[in-house]
Amino acid sequence: MIYADNAATTKVSKAALAAMLPCFEQIYGNPSSLYAFGQDAKEALEDARARIARCLNADPKEITFTSGGSEADNQALRTAAALGAKKGKKHIISTAFEHHAILHTLDALKKEGFEITLLDVHENGLVTAQQVAEAIRPDTALVTVMYANNEIGTIQPIAEIGAVCREKGVLFHTDAVQAAGHLPIDVKAQNIDMLSISGHKFHGPKGIGVLYAKKGIRLENLIYGGAQERNKRAGTENLPAIAGMAAALEESLAHLDETTAKLIRQRDQLIKGLAEIPHSILNGDAEHRLPSNVNFCFEAIEGESLLLLLDDKGICASSGSACTSGSLDPSHVLLAIGRPHEVAHGSLRLSLGEDITDAEIRYIIDAVKEVVDYLRNMSPVWRSLNEGRQQFVLP
Amino acid sequence: MALYSEKVMDHFRNPRNVGVIEDADGIGEVGNAKCGDIMKIYLKISGEQGSEVIDDVKFETFGCGSAIASSSMATELIAGKPLAEALTLTNKAVTEALDGLPAHKLHCSVLAEEAIKAAVKDYYDKNGIAYDPEQFREGDEPHCCSL
Numbered sequence: 001m002i003y004a005d006n007a008a009t010t011k012v013s014k015a016a017l018a019a020m021l022p023c024f025e026q027i028y029g030n031p032s033s034l035y036a037f038g039q040d041a042k043e044a045l046e047d048a049r050a051r052i053a054r055c056l057n058a059d060p061k062e063i064t065f066t067s068g069g070s071e072a073d074n075q076a077l078r079t080a081a082a083l084g085a086k087k088g089k090k091h092i093i094s095t096a097f098e099h100h101a102i103l104h105t106l107d108a109l110k111k112e113g114f115e116i117t118l119l120d121v122h123e124n125g126l127v128t129a130q131q132v133a134e135a136i137r138p139d140t141a142l143v144t145v146m147y148a149n150n151e152i153g154t155i156q157p158i159a160e161i162g163a164v165c166r167e168k169g170v171l172f173h174t175d176a177v178q179a180a181g182h183l184p185i186d187v188k189a190q191n192i193d194m195l196s197i198s199g200h201k202f203h204g205p206k207g208i209g210v211l212y213a214k215k216g217i218r219l220e221n222l223i224y225g226g227a228q229e230r231n232k233r234a235g236t237e238n239l240p241a242i243a244g245m246a247a248a249l250e251e252s253l254a255h256l257d258e259t260t261a262k263l264i265r266q267r268d269q270l271i272k273g274l275a276e277i278p279h280s281i282l283n284g285d286a287e288h289r290l291p292s293n294v295n296f297c298f299e300a301i302e303g304e305s306l307l308l309l310l311d312d313k314g315i316c317a318s319s320g321s322a323c324t325s326g327s328l329d330p331s332h333v334l335l336a337i338g339r340p341h342e343v344a345h346g347s348l349r350l351s352l353g354e355d356i357t358d359a360e361i362r363y364i365i366d367a368v369k370e371v372v373d374y375l376r377n378m379s380p381v382w383r384s385l386n387e388g389r390q391q392f393v394l395p
Numbered sequence: 396m397a398l399y400s401e402k403v404m405d406h407f408r409n410p411r412n413v414g415v416i417e418d419a420d421g422i423g424e425v426g427n428a429k430c431g432d433i434m435k436i437y438l439k440i441s442g443e444q445g446s447e448v449i450d451d452v453k454f455e456t457f458g459c460g461s462a463i464a465s466s467s468m469a470t471e472l473i474a475g476k477p478l479a480e481a482l483t484l485t486n487k488a489v490t491e492a493l494d495g496l497p498a499h500k501l502h503c504s505v506l507a508e509e510a511i512k513a514a515v516k517d518y519y520d521k522n523g524i525a526y527d528p529e530q531f532r533e534g535d536e537p538h539c540c541s542l
Contacts, residue, residue, distance in 0.1 A: 302431050304459035308398075308407065322431045323459035323500075330431065342428035378413045378463070380435040380455035381428055 002360050005316045006201075006292055007150055007178060007351035012244065013203035019247035020205065023240035031237050032228065045237055048246035055249050056195070056212055057186040064211045064219060064229050065242055069177035069198030070101035071222065072211035075233075076173045076194040077105045077144065079213065079220040081114060083171070084141020093135045093143045095119045095127050096336040099150055099175055103332070114141075125154035125284040125337050133164045142171045147179035147195075151320055151333040151349055152284030153293025155183065162191025171217070177201055177209075181252035182260075182290055187212055197249075199241060204248035208241035259354045263291035266352060266361050270294050273365030277372055279385075279394045283334060283347065294350040297339055299394045300382035301346045301375040309371040310348075315364060320347040342381075343393050399460060400494035406464035411471045414453040421521070423513025426506050432458030434466050434510040440478060440518055447478040447518075454510070461493075461500040468492050469507035478518075481511055482530055 003011070012020075023044065029035075031042035046060065053060040066072045077092075084090060094106060096118045106116045117135050119127050132143055143165050148155045158174055165172035173194035176185060181202025187195060194217065199208040213219055225234025252259075271282055271294055279299040298306070303319025310317055318324065320331025322345060329335070330344035339347075350364065376382040384390050397404065416437035426433040439451035452474050454466040469489050473481040486504035490496050496504060512531050519526045 300457060302458050302462070305407070305463055308404075308460045312408065321459070328430070341430075345428075345431040378410065378455055379457040380424065380433050381457045383415070383455065 001314045001316065002356070002364065003316045004350040004352055004356070004364065005318050006353045007153075007290075007349065008318060009200045009206065010203045010353065012200075012205055013248050013251055015251045016204050016244040016248040020240040020244040023243050027239065031239065032226065041239055044243060045239055048239075048242045051246045051250055052210060055185070055253055057188050058212050059215060061230075062187075062212055062215055064213065064233055065237060066196075066209045066211050066233060067207055067238075068209040069099075069175065069196050069201075070209075072196030072198070072209045073099065073101035073175050074105050075211050075219060075222050076196060076213070077102065077109065077142070078222060079194070079217065080142035080144075080171045080173060081109050081112075082220045083218070084139075087141075089139045089141040090114045091117065091137055091140045093117045093119065093132060093140060095121050095145055095156075097121050097125065097149055097151075097333040098144070098146050099177065102144055102146070102175055119145075121154075121336050123338050124288075125149060125152045125333075126288060127156055127161075129157055129160035129164045132161050133168070136164070136168050136170055140168075140170050142173060144173040144175065147174045147176040147185075148183060148290050148293075149284065149333060150178045151331055152295045152337065153178070153290035153351075154284040155179070155288045155290065158192065159190040162193075165193070166191045178290060181249055182256075182292065184253075184256065187214070193217060199245035199248065202248050202252045204245035205241045208238055208245050210245075255354070260291045263352055263354065263356075266356060266358065267291055267294055269358070270350065270352075270361050270364060273361075274368055277369055279392055280372075281343075281394050283337060283339070290351075292352040294352070296348050297334070297343045297394065298346045298348065298372050298376075299343060299392060300379045300385055301372060303345055303347050305375055306346070306348055306368075306371055309374070310367060313367045313371070315367055318349045318351075320349065321345040340393055398497065399464070400496075402468075402492070402494040403461060403464040403496065406467040406471075406493065407460045410454075410463055410467040412453050412467065412474065413455070415455065416451055416453050419453075419514075421514040421516075421518030423510045423515070423517055425509045425513055426458070428457065432456070432462045432503065432506060434458070434462065434506050436466075436470070436510040436514040438481075438514045438518060442478075444522070444524060449473055449476055449478055449481055458503065458506075459500070461496050461503040462506065464493060465489055465496070465503040465507040466510070469504075469511055473511060478515060482515055484508055484511055 029038040029041040180197035195212040200206040219232040283295040303321030304323035334344035419437040420440040421438040424435040437453045456466045486508040489504040
């Protein structure tokens, strides 16, 4: 099996697993218990917090553990909304292709009286700091722009956007779920006020995430209860997952340069191979993109059937077609970069793992070519395009 | 645990009756590329008016796995059958023959039923054969995205 869906989730690394196991059998005390056995767990918890803080160039006090990226996103937005509302600021700036954890929270805030501006992400899937600067108003409470897009992998100019926000005195949050462990993060140098990450996107376990919030930002609770996480996130800490996430993040960053170089070479080889398929297009900017991400649209076929046939060939991938999104519309990301519905249905996302081989890249290219060809041959749309009864959308 | 039944996967992986009939007597096309599925059915029909038989049936489909499997199964259910029988094919019969479809995929079987009816209607129209328009009423099942 070739697992090429690492943007969905990743395999837990050996280092992460090794860090987790003792927390199940040996250091299983409750960090809130006062006896030494509980305090051992507390020590492990704070050790993990300090190591994660170091990975982000943050202070340990600025790290709050959450159940994952979605919770961190929700809490960041709720925090900024509450802070803004106190000063009568009820305007939030974001982008049209954020993760649903952001967009759906913004929908909820809109119903509560907030005004939302979603910036255009252009055909290349990039926003600019200038767009952000032009959208900021006196009543802007927050700018939230994702670091890297989960579907098309485009990397946003986070440091520049952060600088604009800092200059104008507006809070800046970034959903860095796809970036953490894959791109460098430095919350100070990048002018980031709040940032969300998720353990399972970089070979840590599922169900754990981090909300970084710059000192001085008073977090709004989503979950009330005990005094864990400085009263800002109740519930006994998931120490095994926290320890695993810390180990995974450190390990990913330790090999970041070499992994990045290897993956960019393989990614570009894959892009080159798939671009040979006629009437296809790469989604998202070719340069400002995650080293692991390849996303194409193929005209006149539908993504779910493509995925099922690739699965038969041992390739795990994903698509933004309506049939795979669980809704009736294709991916909001592909629509945001201007792909028409009929083309967005024929999308394929391959997100590579660090251990993928060149032979596997070649196998994927051949398999996708074969399957696209096969499906086109039974597609009435393909026939109609080739017989000139309708116009190709993709060159 | 797979998304689809073995039957659906079999018809998806090895679709029956894929292709085109160049001199078809009836052609039906339903669906919308914007919604992500289009089915096209070709019928070759012989016999006296009133007792026609479907000699051959082919399909082309742009769509998901269940759309391809539904087209394949629907063509298999009507191949060689009297034309009148094809008109009684329901989406329920297609779904049952496939050992079921996930709830959000039932519209694929509706499309298959509609595509066959559209092809029969095309044959009637081309040959000036009178029919009861009620027979070609579109199904109630919604099958399109929010355009």
